[in-house]
Amino acid sequence: MSTVPVQNTAAALDPLVSFDGADKVYSSGFRALAPIDLRLPRAEITMLVGPSGCGKSTLLRMAAGLTAPSGGGLTRRTERMSYVFQDPTLLAWRSIRANVELVAKLQGVPRPERRERAQKAIELVGLQGFEKAYPRELSGGMKMRASLARSLTSDPELLLMDEPFAALDEFNREKMGAELIHLWRTRRVTVMFVTHSIPEAVRLGHQVAVMGTRPGRVIEVLRSPSPPTADPGAPRDEAALRDLRTEISAMLGGTEV
Numbered sequence: 001m002s003t004v005p006v007q008n009t010a011a012a013l014d015p016l017v018s019f020d021g022a023d024k025v026y027s028s029g030f031r032a033l034a035p036i037d038l039r040l041p042r043a044e045i046t047m048l049v050g051p052s053g054c055g056k057s058t059l060l061r062m063a064a065g066l067t068a069p070s071g072g073g074l075t076r077r078t079e080r081m082s083y084v085f086q087d088p089t090l091l092a093w094r095s096i097r098a099n100v101e102l103v104a105k106l107q108g109v110p111r112p113e114r115r116e117r118a119q120k121a122i123e124l125v126g127l128q129g130f131e132k133a134y135p136r137e138l139s140g141g142m143k144m145r146a147s148l149a150r151s152l153t154s155d156p157e158l159l160l161m162d163e164p165f166a167a168l169d170e171f172n173r174e175k176m177g178a179e180l181i182h183l184w185r186t187r188r189v190t191v192m193f194v195t196h197s198i199p200e201a202v203r204l205g206h207q208v209a210v211m212g213t214r215p216g217r218v219i220e221v222l223r224s225p226s227p228p229t230a231d232p233g234a235p236r237d238e239a240a241l242r243d244l245r246t247e248i249s250a251m252l253g254g255t256e257v
Contacts, residue, residue: 013042014042014077015041015077016041016042016078016157017038017074017075017076017190017192018039018040018073018074019037019038019039019062019063019073019074020072020074021037021072022035022062022069022072022073023035023036023069023071023215024055024067024070025070032055032058033055033058033059033215033217034215036072036217038221039221040063040190040192043184043189043190044206044227045181045191045193045204045205045207045227045228046190046191046205046206046207046208047195047201047204047205047207047209048194048201049195049196049209049210049211049252050196050210050211050216051196051211051213054212054213054216055213055215055216055217056211056216057162057163057194058216059211059216060160060162063158063160064081078158080154080155081156081157081158081159081160082103082154082158082159083151083160083161083162084147084164085147085162085164086162086163086164086166088143088147089147090135090143090146090147091135092135092136094134095131096130096133096135096138097118097132099146100118100122100146100150101118102150103151103154104117104118104154107154117153119131121149121150124182125146125149125179126145126179127145127149139172140169141168141175141176144164144165144168144176147164148179148180152187157189158189158190159189159190159192161193161194162194163196164176164193165177165195165200166195166197177203180193180204185228185232193205198245198248198249199245201248202241202244203241204228205227206223206224206227207224210222212251212252219251220251222244222247224241225237225243226238
């Protein structure tokens with residue numbers, strides 16, 4: 001295995017994360033991932049879509065450094081990362097402001113600075129006015145916004161998201177997708193996002209990595225014909241996006257979610 005350490009001087013055009021034949025075989029002998037080649041371009045949203053058990057979350061954990069590849073190479077050109085889980089994991093006894101401040105507090109950031117960071121993140125995700133509320137007082141979508149705000153207080157270059165909207169109803173899922181694109185426009189963060197939903201992958205991604213199982217592998221990486229842009233008013237080619245959904249569905253055997 002050839003694991004390349006984080007580089008702070010990488011050229012701006014280099015992908016933020018590169019998988020080069022990276023695979024995963026557990027000590028039991030179970031092969032979770034076949035060798036995978038994948039690039040995460042800087043300041044883009046890369047969606048991973050595929051059936052349960054195809055290794056999407058394993059690949060995400062590799063990118064985070066939480067699990068090492070068994071073979072091949074992995075290059076991550078940043079130390080500034082945040083991880084967003086499917087469960088908002090908010091502490092019930094802390095206010096929303098205190099929950100959002102928590103990561104910075106654990107990092108030893110002085111109180112005035114972490115308070116400022118938290119407030120900016122709360123405003124960015126549209127939760128201003130709820131700083132003193134407690135998680136039990138918020139809807140599922142609002143709790144996820146708070147979780148997203150917390151992840152932003154460390155000013156990440158790389159945002160790793162493991163099915164963060166899966167438990168939400170369709171209305172809130174659409175709203176959170178719009179919030180993510182707003183965040184991307186504002187921060188130009190690089191995002192790696194795991195989902196089971198083909199429509200979500202197509203709507204949010206600049207590129208979509210389609211994964212198959214047994215063992216997990218990348219079938220193909222497809223560039224969006226009409227990706228999110230810096231201009232929130234720019235029209236998107238809905239016909240082209242519909243064709244992309246159809247193409248991905250065919251790759252996955254006609255499965256839509």
